Every structure is written in structure tokens, then in C-alpha cells.
Amino acid sequence: MNKELIEQVQKMMATLLGKVGDKPLTVLSQKYCDEIAHLAGNWILDELPHARIYVIKGIIDRSAHHDLLIVEYGGKAYLIDPVIWRFFKTKKSILVATKHTMPELLSEIQKIYKGIWRISDRVEKSGFERRLEWERRIETKVDEGIQEMAIKEAK
Numbered sequence: 001m002n003k004e005l006i007e008q009v010q011k012m013m014a015t016l017l018g019k020v021g022d023k024p025l026t027v028l029s030q031k032y033c034d035e036i037a038h039l040a041g042n043w044i045l046d047e048l049p050h051a052r053i054y055v056i057k058g059i060i061d062r063s064a065h066h067d068l069l070i071v072e073y074g075g076k077a078y079l080i081d082p083v084i085w086r087f088f089k090t091k092k093s094i095l096v097a098t099k100h101t102m103p104e105l106l107s108e109i110q111k112i113y114k115g116i117w118r119i120s121d122r123v124e125k126s127g128f129e130r131r132l133e134w135e136r137r138i139e140t141k142v143d144e145g146i147q148e149m150a151i152k153e154a155k
Helices: 003-018 033-047 102-113 128-154
Strands: 052-061 064-073 076-080 095-099 116-122
Touching: 003 033, 003 128, 033 052, 033 064, 033 128, 052 102, 064 102, 064 116, 076 102, 095 102, 102 116
Parallel strands: none
Antiparallel strands: 052 064, 052 116, 064 076, 076 095
16 A cells, blocks of 8 residues: 555545535535445555455444545555545545554544444445446435535525
């Protein structure tokens, strides 16, 4: 796992979110982290087919649920937040932390995000149709979120 791959996935995510609206990433990255996590995990698997990637689901408070990725590759564990801008508006990278083991990263997640976290599932490489479905769902949810925000602002 290298800096270029992380930047590539980050650019792909920003491009996907930006296709729907011209709002800042902090706005566009609010409600669809499940689809985004699986899609980003698949993009990483395209480049690192032997990596083990896990979706980590968290409940930060009653109204905030979030999904992260742990990528195990090359003797290290990487914590990736594909929509990091949801909680950390000024972050420049989706790479949150690097440790030697998954348990170390799980502890780090607790320190950074708080809440309750669990390993949900292992990301398996999905076909084109499944990826396209995730992209459509993300685009639909981004559009719905922008519309909801416009209604709230109009009131």
C-alpha cells in the first residue's frame, strides 16, 4: 500500500461524489459510507489483489453511523476512511493511521472516532454490475441529501 494508491482512491471518491453536486466534500460525504466503503475496498483490491480488507462499522452516537476500512497488506494494517471529510473537514488524506496489526488499529479507531465499533465483513472483489449499483446508490443518496439540505435552508 503506497501513497499513490491512497491518493488514487481518494481522487476516484471525490470525482464520484462531485458528479452529483458542486457542494464541498464535507456536505457530499454524509449518508452512504456503506456503499462507499465497499466500492473503495474494491478499488484497492484492483491494485492489491492479495490484500485483506475489512469493513469496520461504528455507531458514534444515536444519529451517526460510519463505516471504515482496515487494509492488511505487506505486514501492516492501514485504517482508511473513504469519506473522512464527514467528520474531519480539513483532512487531506483518507489514510487515518498505520499500525502493525488489526487489533492496534481497532484501538486507534476507538481513540479517534469514539463510539462502538465492530468488524462487519471482509471485502471481496465484486463484479462490474455490483460496483455500478453502488455508484448509482451513492449518486442517488448524494442527490437526495443535497435536496434535503436545500429544503432546510429554504425554511
